[in-house]
Amino acid sequence: MRRALSLLLAAALLTTISGCRDRVDLENVTLMLMMGLDLDENNKLVIYASSPVFSKEAKEKNEVTQVNAETLRDSRGKLEARVSALISTGKLQNILVGKKLLQHPGWIKLLDLFYRDSKTRINARLIAVDGPVGEIMYFAPANKRRLSLHIAKLVDTANERNLVEKATLFEFNRQLLERGKMPIITGLRKTKREVVADESILLDNSGMYVGSLDLEENEILQILQDDQISDLSLTFLLPEQGANKDKALNLGALSCYVVDVKRKVRTGYSDGRFRFDLDFRLPIRLTERLFSFDVQKDTAQLEKQIDKQLQAQMKAVVDKLQKHAVDPIGLGLFARAYRYRDWKKVQDQWGEAFKNADIRIRVRTEIIDMGEIR
Amino acid sequence: MTMIRRFLKLMGAGGQASSRKAKGGAVDRHAPLSTSLERNLADLKRIFTEAPDLVIRTFPYKQTGRRAALAYLNGLSDKNSINNNILHELMQVDEEEGTPGILPVSIGKVETCTSWTQLEYAVLNGQSLLLIDGADRVFALATQGWPQRAIADSQIEASLKGAHQAFVETSESNIALIRRLLGTSELKIKEMIVGNRVPCKVSIMYMEDLTEPEFISTMSQRIAKLDTDCILNTGELAEMLEDQPFSLLPQLITTERPDTAASQILQGRICVVVDRSSSVLIAPVNFVAFFHGIDDYSTRWPIASFMRLLRFFACFVAIFLPGIYIACISFNYEVIPLDLILSIGQFRAAVPFPPFIEALIMEITLEMLREAGVRLPAPVAQTVGIVGGIVIGQAAVQAGIVSNLMVVVVASTAVASFIIPNYDMAAAIRLMRFPIMIMASLFGIIGIISCFMVLLARLISLRSLGESYGVPIAPLRIRDWKDVFLRLPLWTMVKRPSSVRSLQKRRMGSSEHGGEEG
Numbered sequence: 031m032r033r034a035l036s037l038l039l040a041a042a043l044l045t046t047i048s049g050c051r052d053r054v055d056l057e058n059v060t061l062m063l064m065m066g067l068d069l070d071e072n073n074k075l076v077i078y079a080s081s082p083v084f085s086k087e088a089k090e091k092n093e094v095t096q097v098n099a100e101t102l103r104d105s106r107g108k109l110e111a112r113v114s115a116l117i118s119t120g121k122l123q124n125i126l127v128g129k130k131l132l133q134h135p136g137w138i139k140l141l142d143l144f145y146r147d148s149k150t151r152i153n154a155r156l157i158a159v160d161g162p163v164g165e166i167m168y169f170a171p172a173n174k175r176r177l178s179l180h181i182a183k184l185v186d187t188a189n190e191r192n193l194v195e196k197a198t199l200f201e202f203n204r205q206l207l208e209r210g211k212m213p214i215i216t217g218l219r220k221t222k223r224e225v226v227a228d229e230s231i232l233l234d235n236s237g238m239y240v241g242s243l244d245l246e247e248n249e250i251l252q253i254l255q256d257d258q259i260s261d262l263s264l265t266f267l268l269p270e271q272g273a274n275k276d277k278a279l280n281l282g283a284l285s286c287y288v289v290d291v292k293r294k295v296r297t298g299y300s301d302g303r304f305r306f307d308l309d310f311r312l313p314i315r316l317t318e319r320l321f322s323f324d325v326q327k328d329t330a331q332l333e334k335q336i337d338k339q340l341q342a343q344m345k346a347v348v349d350k351l352q353k354h355a356v357d358p359i360g361l362g363l364f365a366r367a368y369r370y371r372d373w374k375k376v377q378d379q380w381g382e383a384f385k386n387a388d389i390r391i392r393v394r395t396e397i398i399d400m401g402e403i404r
Numbered sequence: 405m406t407m408i409r410r411f412l413k414l415m416g417a418g419g420q421a422s423s424r425k426a427k428g429g430a431v432d433r434h435a436p437l438s439t440s441l442e443r444n445l446a447d448l449k450r451i452f453t454e455a456p457d458l459v460i461r462t463f464p465y466k467q468t469g470r471r472a473a474l475a476y477l478n479g480l481s482d483k484n485s486i487n488n489n490i491l492h493e494l495m496q497v498d499e500e501e502g503t504p505g506i507l508p509v510s511i512g513k514v515e516t517c518t519s520w521t522q523l524e525y526a527v528l529n530g531q532s533l534l535l536i537d538g539a540d541r542v543f544a545l546a547t548q549g550w551p552q553r554a555i556a557d558s559q560i561e562a563s564l565k566g567a568h569q570a571f572v573e574t575s576e577s578n579i580a581l582i583r584r585l586l587g588t589s590e591l592k593i594k595e596m597i598v599g600n601r602v603p604c605k606v607s608i609m610y611m612e613d614l615t616e617p618e619f620i621s622t623m624s625q626r627i628a629k630l631d632t633d634c635i636l637n638t639g640e641l642a643e644m645l646e647d648q649p650f651s652l653l654p655q656l657i658t659t660e661r662p663d664t665a666a667s668q669i670l671q672g673r674i675c676v677v678v679d680r681s682s683s684v685l686i687a688p689v690n691f692v693a694f695f696h697g698i699d700d701y702s703t704r705w706p707i708a709s710f711m712r713l714l715r716f717f718a719c720f721v722a723i724f725l726p727g728i729y730i731a732c733i734s735f736n737y738e739v740i741p742l743d744l745i746l747s748i749g750q751f752r753a754a755v756p757f758p759p760f761i762e763a764l765i766m767e768i769t770l771e772m773l774r775e776a777g778v779r780l781p782a783p784v785a786q787t788v789g790i791v792g793g794i795v796i797g798q799a800a801v802q803a804g805i806v807s808n809l810m811v812v813v814v815a816s817t818a819v820a821s822f823i824i825p826n827y828d829m830a831a832a833i834r835l836m837r838f839p840i841m842i843m844a845s846l847f848g849i850i851g852i853i854s855c856f857m858v859l860l861a862r863l864i865s866l867r868s869l870g871e872s873y874g875v876p877i878a879p880l881r882i883r884d885w886k887d888v889f890l891r892l893p894l895w896t897m898v899k900r901p902s903s904v905r906s907l908q909k910r911r912m913g914s915s916e917h918g919g920e921e922g
Contacts, residue, residue: 084753
């Protein structure tokens, strides 16, 4: 009897409590979909927030606000004083970081909030912006959907085609902490009419900006990393077929899909330098050939011409990376795996060691398909 | 629980039924009958005062020359057989023709009554009483013939491929329907009477060589213990027999289908047929049995298995979907895909109520519509459905009372709850989602999970006729799983479900194995 009474009392009390404190109805949330971090003219931190507006009465479907703040958390109160409801980062899609901020030492410490707060979406894309971040944040092209979602889709699909690298907050943290591999993130820029994702930004292990790779270079990097996501399409100008960069129409061009990347890495160490032998075997599928050639008969000849071009391009990319002393390929992982003692000595200056390393590349392509016509 | 029971007892509801008052003046129902016809008739009239439908016909009994009387209730008795088989014979048969001492009536069942209690019961049951001057006993002749509905298809448990005969309101017909399906002398019937004021015949049917005797004894003990005025319906009986009457979940199956009843009896369960009621009770049952339909066995097994899985999924949807909606909107919107969250946000922005109130409005509207449809005649019910559908589906959204997605949620919940084949279980599940909605609005997904755990614990702890309700899931009986979530081919089910504890385990290949296996 007493037990039942106390149970009843407990049940009655249950109805009076307000529930969990973190209860926020969806309509009381300002879902921050895109966040911008940049330095203004006075070298002060600016935080931008872009979030959707649900109300039918609002003319624009997106609200963008900017505040000056010391840290990200500090910005929240200031943002909430401006936007329509309570700010939430639970569905954060993109974090745009200005190039100016990327060149400022210690900027990555700002990201601490995202990693510490369990409610933040750890899969938000980290994107570098060439130029002022505000321009993109306030940009509202009429022929695109909400820019925050457009950028998210743009980066995802460009990454799927191996055109740019993509790093989520989670992935970025991993790359940052990994000594044998340097972070590389998506680069975005704004033209007059649209937003373009055609760069990958090279960062060193402290997150500082060191350089950038364009579309073609990134494709080559994907091969070097053995990390191609889907069909990787390359176009070559073969000088043997009369290609010449200055012509309006280049009939010596050839395009192909790289179906698969078979990479073999041999690691060596001599005279205080690392040496990496990278052997690639690439089955390719011809998708475009503007010159006439009997592929069935002279396969080896064409393969050789392609190899030569590809090898030169790869060499150029590696040279560029070595020049910048950053290793997004992850050769440090091989050094650690196969030459641990030597690695141990240079592990904290892997960038320098990579710069001095002797990297040799050999490429052998193999045409496995030439398309429907001869 | 005990507290509520005591409370009920204080109120005089659950305790003793009000004691019987002596009716009809000073007739002592246990006194022996008189030998005088006049006195007996006078007593009979005193018992049935104000009963214009009691017909008493006095006539000379030609065989002995004495005076005799025939009494029956008009309307409960079959006039044809009274006229042709009783009155005609008694008034016409001469001394020479008939055999002395043997009643010259052409009626199958003739009982002799020696007390007024028996007499009263017999008359009220439609039998005709033959009172003869000078005899100390009265003959009750089986002339039952009350208004009865034809045997038709079941409305509530319709089946596509099963038999199209459903029980009617007479226990004799219902028993006959079961006997037709189970034509074996092992099918035993134990009759009991329930009800102090209005006695009602209750028949426990079982297979003697299959059914665990404990079930029969428990059931008959429980029925014998009942001390109530009257039972009009199987549902009333079920409520009084249940192990945990305060539970939301039904612990006994009531069915209108003879084939369902027969298949359950064949598995070793018992079936209780209640006179005057068109459904029978099945006991003991487990939770999963409420999700099985008779069509499962008449369709091919992959289809039947798919249907079963669909029903369990529907059960989950019907219980949890509104709760999950509330939890996702109020607490855990991170789990909703981005594009969906944007469209939900747009819908929600137009709605002035919090999600819980929104859900409550819709759920209650739906329940009202459903109940309105049940009570109304079919053509009007259709109109109600259409009006309700338009009002809920479009106008409420356009008026900004509820959001689009809420309509989808409520509609799919409703459809899901209609899939569950057993009405009692479907009703329980419909009710269950309200506490879950409350918990979801207070604690989000954590609230739903705690509700789920409480529900599971309840399922496991419940009993049906003393047997566990969660079997074969908990306690685990892997062998019985052939016929739980899936319905494997019948030839794989060589043995009866072990959870029913039938005396003979094997139901196939018994000719090779002698039929007995312990």
